[in-house]
Amino acid sequence: MRVQGGAASVAACVLIGGAAGCAGVQSALDPGGDEAATVARLFWTMTAGALVIWAGVVALGWYYGRPHEEAPSPRRDRWLILGSGVVFPVTVLTALLAYGLWMLPPLVSRAPEGSLTVEVVGEQWWWRVRYLDATGAPLVELANEIRLPVGEPVQFRLSSDNVIHSFWIPSLGGKMDMIPGRTTYLTLHPTRVGTFAGACAEYCGTAHGYMRFMVDVMDPAAFDGWLAGQRQVAVEPQTPETQRGRDVLRRAGCGACHTVRGTSADGLIGPDLTHVGSRMSLGAAGLSTDAATLERWVSAPERLKPGVHMPAFQMMGSDDIRALAAYLERLE
């Protein structure tokens, strides 16, 4: 039923607006969660209503634009102006406002006690993601990627320690601002397995356009397996090259900013790299996590993500960089 409704609205979207933007990983019109479905329903209600009103206005214009035989009736015209100029718009706007306001409280209400809680911190320009346990203590930290079990409510706790960001997964729900000094909350109910894209929806500086993230909604069992995997410390490098990569990482001082759990690298400024090789994208920018991209990232991150707050390591020898990239790619 739900799937049919979704297919119907995507079809309607294609008919009305052309194919672009209707389906896909980042479409609010192709909902994968209860909150997005509510928003999509509001959109379609308003679109249908707007079409009806538009047709009515055109019909009135056509009717009154024709030459008329009968005598003018100021009385009727007065009522027409009062009715369609005052009573009708006030009624429609009141109904829309009531509908919109009625949608809001469930969107910001808290998930039931004991729900999965994920803390997301807006950084410049990436997302720090922490899965929390029942007491609110962090279980595991990662970056730019969120995985969720399907069919279960998830409580997001959102904050920022720099500028205002806005956390938005269009296919799952509405957006919520991340405001320095405050904690904001967003509750989502993903209803279908799939990969979705999220983005920062509040201009936050140079690389704002690269401040994206991936969301994977999975079977609860697969989710539990993934979370358990994320909690493991980094794998020990097995090959000589990856061992060399680990040593380069230690020598180059990456650990001042990055954590690789299970090693001496315990910096907190940049993303946790413990499982960076298994990330769905690199640098919040939709880059792939293969060794070639990792090499380019380390030697000149600015080229891949203008404005990035990570220094370039061009002076590093190309063998070192290659070893480093091989090591990072193996951190799965």
Place this chain on the structure above:
Amino acid sequence: MMTLEHLAEERQPVWIVPAPLVVWALHFLACYVTAALWCGPAVGTAPGGAALGNTALAGLPLALFTIYTLASMLALLALIRMGYRAHTLGDASPPHDADSPADRHRFIGYATLLIAGLSLVAVIYSAMAVFMVQTCQ
């Protein structure tokens, strides 16, 4: 005896025209400031994840919103009544554009009536927002 032509503007001062807008602005400001003061301390998070401060707009602020809204609606209804009386003075219909004290009187009344109607709708819309959402989030 008072004839229509004796109605000079001082019997219907012109400030009555923007008065409804002032009521609307005051209502909005009062609701805004009340919500800001009530919700403002809700910053930060206590250890364990609970929010500090107020998260729900319930109790005292709701009582205040009720008072603001009823008072504003009463004021606007009074302005609507005054406007309507001035507008329907004697026997004339809009647009009240004759160069006579009586038509000025009617015109000011008519403008007040329309603006007060608009402000009444606006006050109801602001009130709907605070009463239907009732959260600081």
